[in-house]
Amino acid sequence: GAVVSQHPSWVICKSGTSVKIECRSLDFQATTMFWYRQFPKQSLMLMATSNEGSKATYEQGVEKDKFLINHASLTLSTLTVTSAHPEDSSFYICSARGARGSAFFGQGTRLTVV
Amino acid sequence: TQLLEQSPQFLSIQEGENLTVYCNSSSVFSSLQWYRQEPGEGPVLLVTVVTGGEVKKLKRLTFQFGDARKDSSLHITAAQPGDTGLYLCAGGRNNNDMRFGAGTRLTVKP
Numbered sequence A: 001g002a003v004v005s006q007h008p009s010w011v012i013c014k015s016g017t018s019v020k021i022e023c024r025s026l027d028f029q030a031t032t033m034f035w036y037r038q039f040p041k042q043s044l045m046l047m048a049t050s051n052e053g054s055k056a057t058y059e060q061g062v063e064k065d066k067f068l069i070n071h072a073s074l075t076l077s078t079l080t081v082t083s084a085h086p087e088d089s090s091f092y093i094c095s096a097r098g099a100r101g102s103a104f105f106g107q108g109t110r111l112t113v114v
Numbered sequence B: 001t002q003l004l005e006q007s008p009q010f011l012s013i014q015e016g017e018n019l020t021v022y023c024n025s026s027s028v029f030s031s032l033q034w035y036r037q038e039p040g041e042g043p044v045l046l047v048t049v050v051t052g053g054e055v056k057k058l059k060r061l062t063f064q065f066g067d068a069r070k071d072s073s074l075h076i077t078a079a080q081p082g083d084t085g086l087y088l089c090a091g092g093r094n095n096n097d098m099r100f101g102a103g104t105r106l107t108v109k110p
Helices: none
Strands: A004-007 A010-013 A019-025 A032-038 A044-051 A067-073 A076-081 A090-097 A103-105 A109-113 B005-007 B010-014 B019-024 B032-037 B044-049 B055-058 B061-065 B071-076 B085-091 B104-109
Touching: A004 A090, A010 A019, A019 A032, A019 A090, A019 A109, A032 A067, A032 A076, A044 A067, A076 A090, A103 B044, B010 B019, B019 B085, B019 B104, B032 B071, B044 B055, B044 B061, B071 B085
Parallel strands: A010 A109, B010 B104
Antiparallel strands: A004 A019, A019 A076, A032 A044, A032 A090, A067 A076, A090 A103, A090 A109, B005 B019, B019 B071, B032 B044, B032 B085, B055 B061, B061 B071, B085 B104
């Protein structure tokens, strides 16, 4: 399958700071990238969908000013959690979809806000 | 309510048993994907089904897409402890949409 690299794998930050998570498709062009959040023992909840060069489409209840998504190229999307608080601690996962239609996932980022 | 209803949510069986996981929706999908996720990792794609009525096999795993493209099933034959994990179905109403079912947490005991 195709390779999607997500970085960092884990991050601990202080409350009030911002954290950037990168998602790269290494061997294909990702026309669409998805960002998910996953709580322990639960499924993935879609946060937003982004297409290269366009503004991201956020799901209801997801604050776009808090979770900034940039999809500047066909191989890179970033999620910035701004002014992070402990309740933002979670497992964040990106996926990338290319022309073939199947989506492939990064390895996830575990964010802990202290 | 979720777009995709997955059942059962939890399943604990003995090694060697067979099992089936279901993924149902009232919506029609252009395709459905099945993933498996290990703790602390991203989901890994198992299969994509596209054609109504399609059946795909991956070793001991058999995937079926309903004729109306609204539901899918995953059948595992002679389950092994290595099959333990979270199984997720996913689908979208269009290319800009991909949502997951609640997942089935499978435990296979030796």
